[in-house]
Amino acid sequence: MKGGLPFRRRPSYVIGVSWPRSGHHLLARLLRLYFGPTFTYCGFYGQAGCCGKAPCARAGEIRYSKNHDFDGTLPQDPSRRYLIQTRAFAPSVVSNFELYLREGGRDDAQSFARFASAQFAAYRAFQGKWVTSAFGRAQTVIPYEALIRDPARALSAALDAFGETPPDMARVQAAIARVDGEEVAHRRIRPRPGTGVHAPRDVTQFRHYDARVFGYLDKLRLTRQEVMDVFRRHLDRDAAEDNMLALQTNPSVAEVERMILGSPEYAARGRKLRAV
Known part of the structure; x- marks a missing residue:
């Protein structure tokens, strides 16, 4: 990633817990731009030098780490700070389906419907543990839709989790304007360098979109x-x-x-x- 904005001060360690395709990497890039190149981050999954533990065994040296809590075992420790990201089910499952295809999944409407049906179990569990629970409500929760709709407000909320209050709004706006984006479509993740925060996915443009099916996805x-x-x-x-x-x-x-x-x-x- 390109060098960040002039460094201000180091934040405390925060555990990032996100439902897949909820904007975690976008938020991590925004934080890196705001705090500067010494902002240390661990992506956890397949990252070289990762301790493999959650929370991070190098907390303090690492300032922000990623975890999807796929198996539901990530501890909820009231003494730690968590930055939780979520997203509406329908657009997130479309993005996740594109990544599923990279693993050899079948690309047709029936396959998508079955994939969405199966993935709802993990989505419901994540929402119950991290978003709607008393523990989740006591943490910083940033929906993807809020991050895209008002990135300045969402980034300010994230910065508050790092103890950066009040934030430097000039730095916030500069980070939003400069951040790299990405697009997930047709089995590929396409980088969009320097595009800033861009409009969310329009699910009606998905090649397997069906109004009846997507009407169900919002009501599961x-x-x-x-x-x-x-x-x-x-x-x-x-x-x-x-x-x-x-x-x-x-x-x-x-x-x-x-x-x-x-x-x-x-x-x-x-x-x-x-x-x-």
Whole structure:
């Protein structure tokens, strides 16, 4: 990355916890521009020299570290500072799908719907642990949408987590204007050097966009496994893939169960079992 703005003072160590594709790297670049080249950062995943621990064993030497808490085991330590980033599910799952394709995933509408259905479990767990919990609400939480809509305000909130209060707004604005961007599309991450903070993804331009499917994505409540478990228990089969996202919008497992128990298929199954 290009050299930062003139260095002001070193921040304290902060743990970055982010849902994937929520703007973590953008925020890290903004912080580096604001604080200068001595701002030390660890990307954790595959980074050379990383201690492999979370929180970082080199806290103090490292000022900011990244973690997605994929396995849900990252500690919530009230004595530490956390900078949490999240994003609406639909645009984040589109970006994550593009990266999934790089690992050999199938690139069609059915594959995307199944991917989104499966990924909601991790998304719901992340939101519950880091965003809506009492612990999360006591930390600094920056939604991607807020970072893009008002980057000066979002960066100021992030700087507050590092004890930089009040921030130097001239430095904030300079960082926002100079920061490198990136675009994730068609299996690729394309750097956009020096473009500043740019407009968010328009999901309607996604090649597999379908208004019905994306309408479900904003309303998901249940995980794929929760739906499958109910179907297997009462009907001894999996839920139809074409119906899965709609089923996941039900407010509770009990609601899915009521629907199944009142269905002609369940009644016919009961008659068949009695006949046997």
